[in-house]
Amino acid sequence: xxxxxxxxxxxxxxxxxxxxxxxxxxxxxxxxxxxxxxxxxxxxxxxxxxxxxxxxxxxxxxxxxxxxxxxxxxxxxxxxxxxxxxxxxxxxxxxxx
Numbered sequence: 631x632x633x634x635x636x637x638x639x640x641x642x643x644x645x646x647x648x649x650x651x652x653x654x655x656x657x658x659x660x661x662x663x664x665x666x667x668x669x670x671x672x673x674x675x676x677x678x679x680x681x682x683x684x685x686x687x688x689x690x691x692x693x694x695x696x697x698x699x700x701x702x703x704x705x706x707x708x709x710x711x712x713x714x715x716x717x718x719x720x721x722x723x724x725x726x727x
Contacts, residue, residue, distance in 0.1 A: 689695060
């Protein structure tokens with residue numbers, strides 16, 4: 631083999647291996663970035679979850695849950711009463727006609 635051919639092949643191999651190394655580094659960088667974003671999202675989710683749990687505990691301490699249940703029961707009984715009155719009036723209107 632001619633020495634110029636050997637040098638040319640050597641240089642091509644060196645350039646190709648260097649380019650492949652840079653491609654591998656570029657592929658690894660987004661993985662590192664993605665890991666950082668994933669970690670940030672995970673920590674944000676944990677923070678929001680603990681904050682929401684804290685708010686729920688405060689609501690239960692104040693007794694809001696019990697008050698809402700009482701308001702629902704009173705409202706549904708009132709609606710039930712008015713619905714019964716309305717259905718009776720409609721029934722008597724149809725029977726009287």
